[in-house]
Amino acid sequence: MKLYDNHGHEMSFSTSPSTDLLPTKSIIVCSTGRSGSNLLCATLSNLNCVGKSQEFFLPATLDQNAVYSSAPELYRYLPKVYRAGSTPNRVFGIKLHWDHMKALTKLARTDPTLEKKTNLEILSLFFPNPRFVFIRRGDLTQQAISAAIGYQTGVFIIPKDFHGEPVNSKKKVFFNPLNIYRYKQGLQRRNQNWLKFFEQNNLPFCQVVYEDLVKDFEPTIHRVLEFCDIELSDPAVEIVQGTQKQGNQINQRWLRYYNLIPESWLAGYSQLRSTLRQTLGKGR
Template identity: 30%
Template structure:
């Protein structure tokens, strides 16, 4: 069995857990918001489950290949899938998490709020949405979404990114929409999420991580683990940001 993500393999499972985990949470995210970094950091503590993007197609396919399911009813399948995930992706202290992008909410057969029985929510977002849009554009063009050797091993030839004012603008609009999706979702469910701003997490990683663990009520680890994810922002990112701002000023008529 060749998995699309090696972290979906049984060697990354926690010991079997029976029943409903006492602490359940959703890592609410958007593309390129830093959710990979935060999810891995929480996982490496050993205290917060492994909040992966389990409803994304590649993850669903991996786990369906691992386990197989009998039902053809979409809601029954989703419930059985989450229950099975809880048995192997709940940390020994009883914490289970999953990560969901705003863009996936509308296509889910079940509401995470219902299937996880009123979970807690950690909302990771970026203060600088333009840089997020630039990162989003680069990732789509190159196919490199995460640098940890999980999906794209080091040394493989990558497509070279090319600047596009239109693409960055499109991604900026998508990210604005995604932020509204989460705001509306939280409002409908009366949820007050724990908010993590990516730039703050980068500036003080330990404080950001410990704040999440405190929100989950699990205490602090003996030592704070490294994130396990390498940042991808570089000089090219800054050049694209500057160029986009110039192009946008040129596009708008002088007042």
């Protein structure tokens, strides 16, 4: 397996001092959509010592960086990822949704030398000395509603220092309980997948529940720093939220609407639609 820097020079996956781009520690924020991960990652990034956690492996981001289907494409992209995601102390940060992690490891296995490697082995190779921080929401219904609104408006994050109306924030949204139900089921599966990953690999991880993060913000951030074994250069530095709250009256109104509909009805209707699609597809 070979890795190349932006100048085409070969690099090796080694933590030796001569490999300047490779981090000495990696903070992997394991997440699902609308879990509060933007708030957590932006806050940690602003501290400038916990890496700069971003979604480097979003499908659209990979396309923009000409990473489509092969390991060499991935290796040419990785130096850019290390530069963008690292802080001066050589700590690297990254945010991974479950699906993005699976896509990354699948891409890596197109390298014959990694074909038999486990997900953890691949993550540890690309992101040395990893610490895993798992963020989830306690209320999956509200998370699913947030996802439904986000997909319709295209607004998923509002920086803390942003003033004015985000682009598309005034876009009209439509309540669709079936979509919310399906988002909720998907979020639950992905949370379970992350937990199974930690359990199967006997991995310690720091769990952050969004509702607790909002309620006890600074203590929760300090707990994450302690788990990651990172000390602030200035213990007196103020820890401020990195994003603005997005939920509004629409979220609360949709929650009331959704709670009026038995989920058993939505489950049955969802199954019926899937069965009809399969039946009609076979008849073509």
